[in-house]
Amino acid sequence: MSRPFAVLPICALVASLSASAFADAPLTRDSGAPVGDNQNSQTAGADGPVLLQDAHLIEKLQRFDRERIPERVVHARGTGAFGQFQASADISNLTRAQVFQPGTQTPVFVRFSTVMGYRGSPEQARDPRGFAVKFYTQQGNWDMVGINLPVFFIRDAIKFPDFVHANKPSAVTGVQDPNLAFDFFAHSPEATNMLTHLYSVQGMPDSYRHMDGSAVHAFKFVNAQGQVHYVKFAWKSQQGVKGFEPGQIAESIGKDWNLMSNDLYGAIKQGDYPKWDLYIQTLTPGELGRFAFNALDDTKVWTGVPEQKVGTLTLNKVPDNYFESTEESAFAPSRLVPGIEPSEDRMLQGRLFAYADTQMYRLGANYQQIPVNRPRVAVSNNSQDGAMNESGRSGDVNYEPSGHAEKAQDPQYKYANTPISGVTQQMAIKRPANFLQAGEYYRTLSSSGKASLIEALSGDLDHVTDRANKYAMLSYFYKADADYGTRLTKATHSDLGTVQTAAKALQD
Template structure:
């Protein structure tokens, strides 16, 4: 094992050949003044202690002591890369967003990630993969903060901190524990569809290049006339989908636990640029009620009867040369939208609209949008000012509105579309939950090999659940989704199939 890990470290070093500067430059302190000796501290004579006046030593240690910032509360392990997006269809009848104007080319920064692991955790984890794209458009930044599947585990933001607590390493041991995860999922049947995806081979992509991406939620497209359509986004990998099978996972981690980053960066450095085509599904607001599920529920896919149309292509072509200033300091937020794209009423998305910019003000500080990786390519004008590390170079004393002399104009034409509202304030689950059907439909599309791998991977974790009630609740959900699926899982976890069948019969919703 030791030898394998050492080998993987060396493979990284050789992959990222050490760049030699063309000519050596004089080392300076942060103030710019030259450093004489960077190898020996100033001391009181040959035997004496180190001197407080050694400002270079003190600054060097102080800066080192402060190198780490809080890691992302989720998606801490990630890989950033630059590229460009080119639209391939005229969809001005759907959206006024400039990023889709034919003939345009928009720079992007993409961050791929795992979800639950710490910043330095192995990249082969049974986890969704983050697929976050920042478009630096001529109307400001648009972030599409998605994952590699079209759905999610839960449908209401109020459950998200609990979902993460149960799935992150245990609060007492610091180790991930399926007992905690399945305790949560046994009481969250809406996760059945996503869990089925998670435990297929696609839960272990063999490379970031070999997976699709999805916006997951519905968004609203608004055209120049103010007409609204609901839309879902799908990035389709031109490299195809490839995964690591359960029996190969241990070897893969042993061989190189930074597999995903090394694969992506080595590919781009070898001028093999991965590409994804962007597809959309479009739904008219009048059709929202036509389904037996809720199209604004993020645990559901939209059916093939809502056709996908290709609208653009993204090419990733440049490896950042500063990990911290790109990948670590990048800040993606579903609320970062541009005219022509608006949030839908999806309850998860609504919570996300708040959470990202909020955590980023904590993780990076209030002026994080001024960092080069987050800064829009268009000028920023508003009356926000000051705060920690501000450097927006704002000029002028009229930093308020209304004003007869202000030079910054409001633009009424960019007001959000007017949406009719109905009902009264409430705190209730959605009507059409339909928690199990799509999981069963998905299961039945899998090949026999994929089904076998799913049963192997899922029973591996479910078999470790010691709480009988939770185990049988989970098995009943999978049985309700598909009898063959539930029976095979029950057998693989040494459970009583007839008890599972009986429990499934008492589940109302499918």
């Protein structure tokens, strides 16, 4: 029990003891009434029982009993900070989104996270890092809900709950189990590229400041003429990318398992504000077919497409209240603004539903009225009521159409027209190319980068007791790159001939 305190750096303790804005205000009940005694309950005489009429005591206990809300089903462990985004390039030929008009400064809230751990779990787990940005634009909120890596494990939202179940702690023991995770991955070869990124040194950033970010999916940019370009977004850290070597992770957790939060907040408090540049890659709809893979498959990067810098993000404020900012923040890939629309990426399409849905459960129907989520522009529509509503809406014309007070709707903000074709179907995508980019990425690594990847990945593969799953995994990595697969096979004391035979049977 004493361990978290033992590792808490002195500076963090001092900061947490510093006076808050409320420190000098007199103590009150939630109703605002002054409290006379906050140390002694009201009792029936000196030795009698405590009285139910002590409303301050009852209220205090009731409020305490209700302090927890459900943690996020994934990305429960997080750290948030406020800042701003400065647009720097004229891309009005691509998008009419006001956030990208050159010189525009947009306030932001950013939440970094790990994916699988519980709310208090160590921050240095081998896990992707969430990189979620809420832009409070003059046209409403835009959430870019990305991660530190450019690709993802799977490509269809229908697999996401299974992917999470296999990677979260076991339903029996409550402890994460590589056997379950690699059982899923052995039957999901599309994860080979992401696993290669995840087990590299860059896949284990040594701080939130030292990692890049990506929205992963393609989105659509729509310009004032209604023309569509597909776009991918990527953040590049001005602090550089630095990661842990496999052997450093356990030691770092032992020293301070809140390292990522302490590092970020320490830097911001010292005025060393972290910055990321935002880059885009764009393609016309006609150019989507130019790759050997499906351009809307989120397990792939767009190779050979030039990047353009369009702005810079700066984080400069630690929130005053962890719960009301970081815990109650709610990001959703569906929260877009005119000029930015979703692509047909099958994962993204599922995400468009899932986030607002979980947030209505986690925070309540009116979660967008919580200050950290509230747009900085007026909200004006006919949605009403629900738990904890405080929209302040007035007027009895709460419907449309109406001859009175109908709200203005500007046709320029209609969604872009999108050509569609085909019949309804349930089929895997064409050109899955499950192993292509894992090999390409492996070959970009330095020799020490390759050695670190082999050490980290073989360390986890070694725990896989199911022979068929282990050989399936090894065959995927061999198919990606023969050297990669051979070294993993040796490091896990497995049989190369068996791996080669299994790899030969795989389709590209």
